[in-house]
Amino acid sequence: MKIDARATSATLQAPGALRAIILHGDDAGLIRERATTAARAICPDLNDPFRVAVLGRDEHDRLEEEVTALSLVGGRRVIWVRDAGDGLLAPLQRSLAQTSDTLVIVEAAGLPARARLRAFAEKDRLCGVIGCYPEEGRALEGAIRQMLSAQNVSIDPDALGWMVERAGPDRAATRSEVEKLALFAGAGGRLGLEDVRACVGDAAGVSLEDAAFAAMAGDRKAADAAAERALTTDGSSPIALARALLSHIHRLRRARIAVDGGMSRADAMRQLRPPVFFKRTDSFTQALGHWSAAALLRAAEETQALELACKQTGSPDIVLCLRHVARLCAQAQQDRRRR
Known part of the structure; x- marks a missing residue:
C-alpha cells in the first residue's frame, strides 16, 4: 500500500505489522536515509550480523532464505535489499508467503510507476511503498531545520533561505552540509548568514547563480565573468550551468505571472519558495522589468534545448553555454528597450 507523505515519518519509525518497505524515487540519498531510519527502528545496532542482513544487487535470490532464518539472539530481523528492480518481485512474493516477522527494506531508486514490483507492493497490505523525491521550498526548509534541531542547533x-537556494537534489549531500554546520555551531549554537556562507562548500554554485542572475538582468560583463569562472575555475559542468539558468528562469516566470495578475513585484518575490535571497532582490526585480511571461517561456525552452545539446557526444558544450548566456543578455536588453 502507498504510504501518505504525512505518515512517512511515523511509518519509518514504527513499521508495525509491515513485512516490507519499498523505497523508490529520484533521491538516492533520501532513500538511503529512510532505509536507515526504518532499519534502526527494528534493530538499533545495524552492525549486528544476527539481526541485520544486507543483500546487494547479485544477492537478491537469497531473500527468501534470509527472511526465514531465525535470529540467534532473539528480536526481529531486518533484510536490507539494495539496487532492486522487477527481478525482486518473485523472491519477495515467496518471502511474504512465509511465516515470519522479518522486515524487508528495499532500496529501488528509479523504479518506474509501471514496474511490476511497485504495482504488487502498492496493492499488498503487508508492504509499504514510499516515494523519495528531491525536496524543495518549505519541505526542504523544514527538513534542514529538523536536522539541525536534532543536534540542538x-x-x-x-x-x-541562503542554504535552501543552494541545496542540491541529493538528501545525502544536504545532510553532509548540515552535519558540518552543526559541528561548527556546537550544541546549543545558532547559525547566522555569515556562518553558513563560510561553512557551506558551494563556491561553484554561487558562480552559477551569479551567471544566471546577471544574464537575465542583461548584465553581459558580469554574466560572462561568472559563467567563465563557474565553468573553468570552479569546475562546474555546462549542464549544471544550463540547469541553474533554467531554475532561475522558471522562478522569474512564476513571479512575472503573479505580477501580471495584479500582485506587486515585492509580494511576487516573497511568495516564491524559497523567497528570493535579500541580496539578490535588486537583480531579480531588474530582470522582472525586462522580461514578459511569454519571453521567459521561450527562454526556458531554449535553455532546455541547450542542456540537450550539451549532452551530445563531442558537443562544444562550454562554447554553447557561453553563447547562450550572451544571447540571454541581449534578449534582456532588447525587452527592456521595448518595455
Missing part, C-alpha cells in the same frame, strides 16, 4: 531565517 538553530538557524537564522536569512541563513536558512
Whole structure:
C-alpha cells in the first residue's frame, strides 16, 4: 500500500505489522536515509550480523532464505535489499508467503510507476511503498531545520533561505552540509548568514547563480565573468550551468505571472519558495522589468534545448553555454528597450 507523505515519518519509525518497505524515487540519498531510519527502528545496532542482513544487487535470490532464518539472539530481523528492480518481485512474493516477522527494506531508486514490483507492493497490505523525491521550498526548509534541531542547533531565517537556494537534489549531500554546520555551531549554537556562507562548500554554485542572475538582468560583463569562472575555475559542468539558468528562469516566470495578475513585484518575490535571497532582490526585480511571461517561456525552452545539446557526444558544450548566456543578455536588453 502507498504510504501518505504525512505518515512517512511515523511509518519509518514504527513499521508495525509491515513485512516490507519499498523505497523508490529520484533521491538516492533520501532513500538511503529512510532505509536507515526504518532499519534502526527494528534493530538499533545495524552492525549486528544476527539481526541485520544486507543483500546487494547479485544477492537478491537469497531473500527468501534470509527472511526465514531465525535470529540467534532473539528480536526481529531486518533484510536490507539494495539496487532492486522487477527481478525482486518473485523472491519477495515467496518471502511474504512465509511465516515470519522479518522486515524487508528495499532500496529501488528509479523504479518506474509501471514496474511490476511497485504495482504488487502498492496493492499488498503487508508492504509499504514510499516515494523519495528531491525536496524543495518549505519541505526542504523544514527538513534542514529538523536536522539541525536534532543536534540542538538553530538557524537564522536569512541563513536558512541562503542554504535552501543552494541545496542540491541529493538528501545525502544536504545532510553532509548540515552535519558540518552543526559541528561548527556546537550544541546549543545558532547559525547566522555569515556562518553558513563560510561553512557551506558551494563556491561553484554561487558562480552559477551569479551567471544566471546577471544574464537575465542583461548584465553581459558580469554574466560572462561568472559563467567563465563557474565553468573553468570552479569546475562546474555546462549542464549544471544550463540547469541553474533554467531554475532561475522558471522562478522569474512564476513571479512575472503573479505580477501580471495584479500582485506587486515585492509580494511576487516573497511568495516564491524559497523567497528570493535579500541580496539578490535588486537583480531579480531588474530582470522582472525586462522580461514578459511569454519571453521567459521561450527562454526556458531554449535553455532546455541547450542542456540537450550539451549532452551530445563531442558537443562544444562550454562554447554553447557561453553563447547562450550572451544571447540571454541581449534578449534582456532588447525587452527592456521595448518595455
